[in-house]
Amino acid sequence: MNKRRRFLHMLRKNFRKKRAKTYPSPDVRPVAGCILKCDLGVLLEHTGVYIGKGRIVSLNRHSQIKIENENGFFPPGTNPKSNRIYAACYGDTDEPLTSAAAARRARKKINGKTPYNVLFNNCHRFTSGCITGNFENDVVSFSQLEDVIFAHQEEMRRKKPWWQRLYRFVARKRDPEPAATFNWRPVKFK
Numbered sequence: 761m762n763k764r765r766r767f768l769h770m771l772r773k774n775f776r777k778k779r780a781k782t783y784p785s786p787d788v789r790p791v792a793g794c795i796l797k798c799d800l801g802v803l804l805e806h807t808g809v810y811i812g813k814g815r816i817v818s819l820n821r822h823s824q825i826k827i828e829n830e831n832g833f834f835p836p837g838t839n840p841k842s843n844r845i846y847a848a849c850y851g852d853t854d855e856p857l858t859s860a861a862a863a864r865r866a867r868k869k870i871n872g873k874t875p876y877n878v879l880f881n882n883c884h885r886f887t888s889g890c891i892t893g894n895f896e897n898d899v900v901s902f903s904q905l906e907d908v909i910f911a912h913q914e915e916m917r918r919k920k921p922w923w924q925r926l927y928r929f930v931a932r933k934r935d936p937e938p939a940a941t942f943n944w945r946p947v948k949f950k
Contacts, residue, residue, distance in 0.1 A: 763879075763880050766880070766898060766900060767879055767880070767900065780848075780906050780910075780941060780942055780943055780944060781852075781941075781943045781944070782846060782943070782944040783943055783944065783945050783946075786854055786945065786946075787945070787946050787947065787948035788847050788849060788854050788856055788945045788946065788947055788948065789856075789947075789948060789949075790810045790847055790856060790947050790949065791810070791812075791856050791858045791918075792810060792811055792812035792858065792860070792863045793809065793810065793811075793858040793859040793860050793861075793862045793863035793916075794809075794810045794847045794848065794856040794857060794858045794859075795807065795808075795809060795810075795847065795848045795857065795862070795887060795891070795909060796808050796809070796810050796816055796833070796845050796846065796847055796848075796947065797845070797846050797848075797902070797944065798833060798834055798838075798843055798844070798845050798846070799843060799844075799846075800834075800835065800838055800843075804902075805884075805902045806818065806833070806834070806835055806883055807883050807884055807887040807902070807905060808828070808833060808866075808883060808886075808887060809862050809863060809865075809866040809887060809890045810847070810863070811827070811863045811866055811867055812863070814829055814830060814949050815827045815828070815829065816828050816829070816830070816833045817866040817867070817869070817870060817890075818833065818883050818886065818887070819874065819876065819882065819883045819885075819886040820835070820876075820883075821835065821876055821878070822876070823873050823874055823875055823876040824871075824872075824873055825869045825870060825871065825872045825873070825874065825886065826870070826871070827870055830845055830947075830949050833845060844946045844947070845946070845947045846944035846945060846946055846947060847944065847945055847946075847947045848909050848913075848916075848942055848943075848944060849942060849943050849944070849945045850913060850917050850939055850942060851939030851940075851941065851942065851943070852939070852941070852943060854945050855917070855918065856945075857909065857913055857916040857917060857942065858916060858918060859890075859891060859912075859915070859916045861893070862890040862891050862916075863890075865889070865890045865893060866890045869886075869890075869895075874886070874895075879900060880900055881900075882900065884899055884900065884901060884902055884904065884905040885897060885899045885900060887905055888904070888905050888908045891908055891909065891912055891916070892908060892912070906942075909942060910941070910942055913938075913939065913942050914938050
């Protein structure tokens with residue numbers, strides 16, 4: 761599919777789909793490998809991967825993949841004091857979706873360069889590449905990134921401790937059904 765058709769397809773899909781909910785509270789502590797977003801306006805978001813110790817890896821508008829702190833994660837021209845950073849969480853809970861593989865892939869790309877294009881090669885494509893391992897994907901919008909997160913949410917969910925898994929096995933309790941959605945919760949770094 762050429763770039764123009766991909767973009768038009770993405771626009772049609774964005775206006776038809778139901779978006780994941782963004783909750784105002786409670787605050788969630790980020791875990792290495794969780795997917796973060798910040799709102800830049802009515803229709804714009806910026807995304808990245810949290811790698812621990814207050815560091816976020818994302819693709820910026822200067823074609824650089826850099827480590828940023830929570831204030832540097834907001835692109836220039838936006839006010840980090842008035843905005844919040846949100847983490848993708850499982851179902852309707854405040855359990856952040858994490859992936860050690862996504863954090864590892866993001867760390868490998870630090871200080872790398874890739875041609876940036878706001879419509880065709882942006883932070884959402886980079887974040888999707890960290891989740892799936894395919895950096896040459898067709899993700900160009902935030903709603904497509906949400907689709908990728910939803911498709912991989914079961915493997916991004918943290919495993920229960922061994923004693924809880926053993927209890928479920930011994931008691932012959934069935935695993936709960938996978939969540940039908942995910943949500944965004946505000947992040948508290950300290």
